[in-house]
Amino acid sequence: MPDKPRLSREQIAQRAARELTDGAYVNLGWGIPNLIADYLPKGITVYFHSENGILGMGRRARPGEEDYDLVDAMKVPVTLIPGASFFNQADAHLMTRGGHLDVAVLGGFQVSEKGDLANWKIPGSKGIGNIGGAMDISAGAKNLIVCMEHNTKDSAPKIVKQCSYPLTGIGCVNTIITDLAVIDVTKSGLVLREVAPGWSPEEVQAQTEAKLQVRGRVPEINLG
Amino acid sequence: MPDKPRLSREQIAQRAARELTDGAYVNLGWGIPNLIADYLPKGITVYFHSENGILGMGRRARPGEEDYDLVDAMKVPVTLIPGASFFNQADAHLMTRGGHLDVAVLGGFQVSEKGDLANWKIPGSKGIGNIGGAMDISAGAKNLIVCMEHNTKDSAPKIVKQCSYPLTGIGCVNTIITDLAVIDVTKSGLVLREVAPGWSPEEVQAQTEAKLQVRGRVPEINLG
Amino acid sequence: MKQKISPSLDAVVADIPDGARIMFGGFGGAGFPNNLIQALSRKGIKEITAISNNCGTREGELGIMFKNGQVRHVIAAFPGPHSNYFQECYAKGEVTCELVPQGILCERMRAAAAGLLGFYTTVGVGTEVANGKEERVIDGKRCILEKPIHADFALIKAEKADELGNLTYRLAARNFNPIMAMAASTTIVEVDEIVPVGSIEPENVITPAIFVHRIVQAKGLRYAG
Amino acid sequence: MKQKISPSLDAVVADIPDGARIMFGGFGGAGFPNNLIQALSRKGIKEITAISNNCGTREGELGIMFKNGQVRHVIAAFPGPHSNYFQECYAKGEVTCELVPQGILCERMRAAAAGLLGFYTTVGVGTEVANGKEERVIDGKRCILEKPIHADFALIKAEKADELGNLTYRLAARNFNPIMAMAASTTIVEVDEIVPVGSIEPENVITPAIFVHRIVQAKGLRYAG
Numbered sequence: 001m002p003d004k005p006r007l008s009r010e011q012i013a014q015r016a017a018r019e020l021t022d023g024a025y026v027n028l029g030w031g032i033p034n035l036i037a038d039y040l041p042k043g044i045t046v047y048f049h050s051e052n053g054i055l056g057m058g059r060r061a062r063p064g065e066e067d068y069d070l071v072d073a074m075k076v077p078v079t080l081i082p083g084a085s086f087f088n089q090a091d092a093h094l095m096t097r098g099g100h101l102d103v104a105v106l107g108g109f110q111v112s113e114k115g116d117l118a119n120w121k122i123p124g125s126k127g128i129g130n131i132g133g134a135m136d137i138s139a140g141a142k143n144l145i146v147c148m149e150h151n152t153k154d155s156a157p158k159i160v161k162q163c164s165y166p167l168t169g170i171g172c173v174n175t176i177i178t179d180l181a182v183i184d185v186t187k188s189g190l191v192l193r194e195v196a197p198g199w200s201p202e203e204v205q206a207q208t209e210a211k212l213q214v215r216g217r218v219p220e221i222n223l224g
Numbered sequence: 225m226p227d228k229p230r231l232s233r234e235q236i237a238q239r240a241a242r243e244l245t246d247g248a249y250v251n252l253g254w255g256i257p258n259l260i261a262d263y264l265p266k267g268i269t270v271y272f273h274s275e276n277g278i279l280g281m282g283r284r285a286r287p288g289e290e291d292y293d294l295v296d297a298m299k300v301p302v303t304l305i306p307g308a309s310f311f312n313q314a315d316a317h318l319m320t321r322g323g324h325l326d327v328a329v330l331g332g333f334q335v336s337e338k339g340d341l342a343n344w345k346i347p348g349s350k351g352i353g354n355i356g357g358a359m360d361i362s363a364g365a366k367n368l369i370v371c372m373e374h375n376t377k378d379s380a381p382k383i384v385k386q387c388s389y390p391l392t393g394i395g396c397v398n399t400i401i402t403d404l405a406v407i408d409v410t411k412s413g414l415v416l417r418e419v420a421p422g423w424s425p426e427e428v429q430a431q432t433e434a435k436l437q438v439r440g441r442v443p444e445i446n447l448g
Numbered sequence: 449m450k451q452k453i454s455p456s457l458d459a460v461v462a463d464i465p466d467g468a469r470i471m472f473g474g475f476g477g478a479g480f481p482n483n484l485i486q487a488l489s490r491k492g493i494k495e496i497t498a499i500s501n502n503c504g505t506r507e508g509e510l511g512i513m514f515k516n517g518q519v520r521h522v523i524a525a526f527p528g529p530h531s532n533y534f535q536e537c538y539a540k541g542e543v544t545c546e547l548v549p550q551g552i553l554c555e556r557m558r559a560a561a562a563g564l565l566g567f568y569t570t571v572g573v574g575t576e577v578a579n580g581k582e583e584r585v586i587d588g589k590r591c592i593l594e595k596p597i598h599a600d601f602a603l604i605k606a607e608k609a610d611e612l613g614n615l616t617y618r619l620a621a622r623n624f625n626p627i628m629a630m631a632a633s634t635t636i637v638e639v640d641e642i643v644p645v646g647s648i649e650p651e652n653v654i655t656p657a658i659f660v661h662r663i664v665q666a667k668g669l670r671y672a673g
Numbered sequence: 674m675k676q677k678i679s680p681s682l683d684a685v686v687a688d689i690p691d692g693a694r695i696m697f698g699g700f701g702g703a704g705f706p707n708n709l710i711q712a713l714s715r716k717g718i719k720e721i722t723a724i725s726n727n728c729g730t731r732e733g734e735l736g737i738m739f740k741n742g743q744v745r746h747v748i749a750a751f752p753g754p755h756s757n758y759f760q761e762c763y764a765k766g767e768v769t770c771e772l773v774p775q776g777i778l779c780e781r782m783r784a785a786a787a788g789l790l791g792f793y794t795t796v797g798v799g800t801e802v803a804n805g806k807e808e809r810v811i812d813g814k815r816c817i818l819e820k821p822i823h824a825d826f827a828l829i830k831a832e833k834a835d836e837l838g839n840l841t842y843r844l845a846a847r848n849f850n851p852i853m854a855m856a857a858s859t860t861i862v863e864v865d866e867i868v869p870v871g872s873i874e875p876e877n878v879i880t881p882a883i884f885v886h887r888i889v890q891a892k893g894l895r896y897a898g
Contacts, residue, residue, distance in 0.1 A: 050845070051775060051776075052700040052701055052703070052845050052848045053845055053847050053848050054845050067844065068702050068703060069703045069704070069843045069844040069845060069846040070703075070844045070845050071701045071702060071703055071845060072701070073701065074701075075701040075702050086842075086844060086845060086847055087847070088779075088847055088848065088849070088850070088851040088852055088879075089700065089726075089775070089776075089779050089848045089849045089852060090776070090779035090780060090782075090783050090852045092776075093775060093776025093777075093779055093780070094776075096776060097776050097794070097796060116799070126760070126764070127752070127760050127763060127764070128752060128763060128770050128772055129772065130750075130751045130752060130753065130754065131750055131751065131772055131773070131774050131775065131802070132750055132751040132775050133750070133774070133775040133776060134774075135774035135775075135776075135777070135796050135797050135800065135802065136774050136775060136776030136777065136796050139794070139795045139796040139797075139798075140795075140796075166800065166801055167799055167800040167801075168800065169796075169798075169799070169800070170798060170799035170800075
């Protein structure tokens with residue numbers, strides 16, 4: 001495995017933030033996605049959705065400002081932006097499942113070349129596991145972005161031909177953003193859109209089990 | 225047909241009102257049922273439900289008091305009682321269909337001995353007909369009372385072995401209140417509970433196509 | 449901030465194409481988007497599928513669309529004895545109509561909104577409504593399969609919108625409006641008043657802004673007939 | 674007026690029998706009926722089926738019920754990494770668990786509330802969740818049949834109740850509570866405050882009184898852990 005710098009978790013979030021546009025309604029999942037709100041492009045307003053019935057979450061609450069009736073899906077006290085609204089959890093998931101969100105960003109254990117996502121349970125782990133809202137979100141998102149490291153801690157590829165982990169959803173992922181690349185899931189397979197600075201498409205492919213298609217020159221990820 | 229006095233429409237409504245208990249949630253349909261609110265027993269509070277999203281309707285609006293954003297299912301301007309609430313039409317019918325109402329009272333063209341109800345369309349009538357909320361209400365009511373005249377204008381029985389009119393719901397009616405009788409629909413058939421003053425069970429049976437069971441002495445309807 | 453406020457009734461409906469599937473809010477004279485309906489009719493739209501509890505009253509509410517022969521198909525629970533123009537069109541075979549129990553009409557729209565593909569209900573079993581629908585027994589109860597009703601546009605009426613599209617409704621003028629707002633691809637709301645963002649208490653928002661795509665302020669014509 | 678207000682936490686749960694199916698509101702530390710849960714546990718109830726997004730945190734929320742071995746079966750979306758007592762019970766086989774996607778958990782309860790017998794969804798297709806469920810293709814999409822979830826009781830938390838049982842919720846403490854209120858045969862609500870009838874604006878009622886059977890005022894214990 002090339003000993004070159006990869007994007008940090010924060011940089012993955014920063015790159016993902018550039019996929020969000022002004023006025024978008026967006027759900028952010030656990031892990032790297034949850035860092036995205038800190039890196040929004042200047043001048044845009046994004047309405048963050050939380051599955052517990054909030055639209056228009058603002059920044060996290062500062063010490064002393066916490067209200068434990070106002071928490072996000074990770075139980076973290078948050079604030080509201082003007083124009084926020086509350087609704088019940090069924091309506092919150094009517095939004096996720098019904099395709100009302102513009103973008104959903106989830107973490108991932110594995111993504112397959114067909115856009116299958118596995119992100120809720122590690123095989124052999126103790127206990128029954130936790131699904132939460134991930135299956136509703138992945139089934140309904142108009143544009144599902146997965147943010148994750150390109151490889152496991154043991155260097156195994158996480159972008160695979162077929163997921164070996166328990167699935168969250170099938171054919172649901174639109175874009176994968178990792179510490180090495182931005183990859184689009186298309187009908188004809190995975191297309192390499194951008195590579196991490198200093199990495200070649202061939203080097204990224206070597207870290208990837210699934211075949212990555214290259215169409216012309218592949219630019220480097222620009223965090224500017 | 226015996227030339228004896230029958231209950232008036234108002235008296236049918238008055239008798240039906242006695243089936244309502246304190247605190248009950250009640251939907252009243254078109255026709256005779258709509259007269260019931262005027263005859264509530266003293267000292268009880270009933271919460272009237274309207275399928276357009278009102279719980280806690282009060283009396284009809286007096287002249288000059290009308291607000292055309294506050295109408296019942298018949299488009300008649302109404303008032304509210306304290307503790308009223310508004311909700312959308314889907315939730316209004318979640319209440320009807322989900323068995324949340326204590327009592328629903330509908331008008332009827334025919335009721336069969338199995339409790340089938342026909343009340344939305346007269347065979348051979350012009351146009352496609354109007355279902356409105358009647359099918360949801362009849363399918364979901366915990367206790368469905370039908371108020372109607374015992375016979376058609378042509379003296380034909382409206383309580384029949386099998387409905388010949390287009391059905392609203394099957395096996396849904398619990399009690400029938402007419403200008404001649406109060407009849408319960410039971411698993412073993414129709415049971416005559418009360419007869420109009422001056423009418424004998426035999427005379428009521430003669431006006432009824434379906435078989436009426438008589439268990440002991442059948443009291444007269446008491447409007448007191 | 450994305451701009452959802454439209455300068456005029458005519459502008460806000462300008463791109464609704466002939467043949468569109470359109471939901472119309474309102475019940476019993478309350479909560480009808482009368483000004484939007486007038487603008488849509490004025491624009492000369494043709495061949496629409498209208499999804500609405502009823503078919504208007506005389507020239508009021510949806511009535512004008514039938515008078516002008518602009519509707520090809522209706523999905524309704526209570527076409528209405530007062531909708532003489534609908535009745536005429538229907539008798540002449542110029543309009544077809546699917547009659548749906550009112551609560552099922554709501555649920556089918558909500559299913560579309562919620563990304564569900566169908567549901568089983570006992571409502572309508574054994575009646576004309578069940579014709580052609582899949583029937584089965586679940587937990588000992590006969591039930592039929594009902595499918596979602598989607599629409600390209602919803603025209604709805606609210607009392608207030610903030611500039612983002614959060615809505616509140618007045619009294620029983622709420623009725624079908626919040627359901628249709630959720631079920632259509634593009635929701636256009638006519639309101640009495642547009643208020644600044646933040647004016648509506650977040651806990652009192654009835655339709656969250658995510659469901660509202662275009663807002664137009666209109667003085668309320670009303671057809672109580 | 675029917676009296677729905679109960680004098681005490683212990684009285685209000687006294688008749689909930691062993692083996693009952695009970696829904697518990699709350700999400701992320703907000704909106705849990707903690708006082709009712711404590712009373713239910715204190716009463717020594719046994720063998721319940723708990724329907725809840727999660728299984729509590731340590732001894733907080735539902736945690737105490739697992740610590741005391743009072744739960745036989747759980748239907749949950751996110752049993753939770755922090756519910757150590759649930760995890761222990763589950764590992765020992767003392768508790769069984771049905772894992773349900775969170776939005777589908779809501780919809781299945783809402784289906785029970787709405788008198789629907791089942792619905793088709795794409796959620797969970799091709800995953801463990803689909804095991805044993807009917808699968809079919811509707812409009813070209815693979816989907817599975819999900820059935821309603823009913824309960825004997827719902828224990829919920831609201832901010833205010835009027836004396837009839839109309840409820841409002843504070844901020845995101847709303848979450849599952851309004852859905853469960855509609856889905857259970859008997860709904861018991863713990864509130865911060867009981868206000869006179871007429872104090873809540875009819876347009877701002879979130880849970881109409883028809884869904885609320887018993888009310889108890891309780892100072893809020895809170896388990897933010």
